[in-house]
Amino acid sequence: MAKIAFIGLGHMGGGMAPNLAKAGHEVRAFDLSEEALAHAVERGCKRAGSAAEACKDADAVVTMLPAGKHVAEVYRSQVFGAAPASAILIDCSTIDVATARAVEAEAEAKGYVMVDAPVSGGIAAAEGGTLTFMVGGSQDGFERAREFLEKMGKAVIHAGDPGAGQAAKICNNMLLGASMAATCETFVLAQKLGLDPKVFFDISSKASGQCWSMTSYCPVPGVGPETPADREYEGGFAAALMLKDLKLAMEAAQSAGAYTPMGGEAEELFQRFVDLGGGNKDFSALIKMIDDSWDS
Numbered sequence: 001m002a003k004i005a006f007i008g009l010g011h012m013g014g015g016m017a018p019n020l021a022k023a024g025h026e027v028r029a030f031d032l033s034e035e036a037l038a039h040a041v042e043r044g045c046k047r048a049g050s051a052a053e054a055c056k057d058a059d060a061v062v063t064m065l066p067a068g069k070h071v072a073e074v075y076r077s078q079v080f081g082a083a084p085a086s087a088i089l090i091d092c093s094t095i096d097v098a099t100a101r102a103v104e105a106e107a108e109a110k111g112y113v114m115v116d117a118p119v120s121g122g123i124a125a126a127e128g129g130t131l132t133f134m135v136g137g138s139q140d141g142f143e144r145a146r147e148f149l150e151k152m153g154k155a156v157i158h159a160g161d162p163g164a165g166q167a168a169k170i171c172n173n174m175l176l177g178a179s180m181a182a183t184c185e186t187f188v189l190a191q192k193l194g195l196d197p198k199v200f201f202d203i204s205s206k207a208s209g210q211c212w213s214m215t216s217y218c219p220v221p222g223v224g225p226e227t228p229a230d231r232e233y234e235g236g237f238a239a240a241l242m243l244k245d246l247k248l249a250m251e252a253a254q255s256a257g258a259y260t261p262m263g264g265e266a267e268e269l270f271q272r273f274v275d276l277g278g279g280n281k282d283f284s285a286l287i288k289m290i291d292d293s294w295d296s
């Protein structure tokens with residue numbers, strides 16, 4: 001049984017931390033929100049009074065925080081120095097590549113082994129222990145982190161050097177955002193040209209336009225397998241989080257000097273959708289904005 005500090009018990013961390021406790025580990029949990037912390041304690045985690053207290057004598061530290069600034073702040077002010085140098089440090093948050101690399105370099109300079117391990121899969125996968133982890137860091141860091149990540153996920157993949165997990169995550173989600181936007185506008189056009197969406201789905205899902213956004217996550221209700229579109233676009237992957245990931249991708253593209261016009265267009269579309277009040281809806285609800293029957 002290992003002692004694990006788990007910091008950040010929101011929508012994702014609140015599902016992940018209890019899976020480590022269920023696997024027999026001692027999970028010392030901390031969150032600034034009393035409600036989130038109490039929920040984790042009810043589900044088998046131990047209450048810590050601060051992130052630094054959770055890290056004392058820990059074998060592993062796992063963080064699941066909103067953005068880069070929270071990750072940098074928590075590691076610099078709470079984790080470094082409080083956790084023993086023998087602890088493996090695992091950041092599962094989705095953050096910008098530059099901050100991930102900077103914090104990992106600081107960790108290394110202080111004698112820690114740290115990895116970035118962002119996830120694919122939403123709240124249900126966090127609860128069910130079926131996340132996919134994309135890990136950036138040394139081979140040794142990957143092997144040490146894997147033992148813990150396997151208790152929270154169905155796949156743990158070594159993406160490469162520090163920051164490579166974040167790079168894989170934002171590249172994947174840039175493709176997802178652009179392919180969903182293209183799927184939405186394609187179905188709107190097909191319908192305006194008089195095609196039945198179900199018939200068009202049957203054709204295109206077996207033709208060269210096929211993509212995951214269409215066949216597994218169709219934005220049109222009643223078409224293809226059941227998706228958030230069949231539940232008024234509730235649940236699923238919030239448009240605001242897609243926008244966050246597209247912004248991270250655009251920042252990364254700018255610093256790497258990559259030309260990403262489709263990613264940029266997707267970012268603008270999701271920004272408009274969020275500005276219209278769609279941020280809490282599943283990201284496939286973008287079709288409601290593209291279709292001129294959208295009235296909010």
Ligand code: NAD
Nearest residue numbers: 008009010011012013031032033036065066093094122123
């Ligand atoms: P969330 O806002 O629900 O949870 C974040 C938690 O961190 C909150 O409970 C907050 O109180 C806590 N927190 C913030 N600063 C803290 C600090 N200094 N010390 C301790 N706790 C602190 O966010 P979430 O939906 O759980 O997402 C977490 C990360 O996972 C994000 O980076 C997000 O992009 C990523 N992600 C989310 C999803 C999803 O579907 N929600 C899917 C994949 C990846």
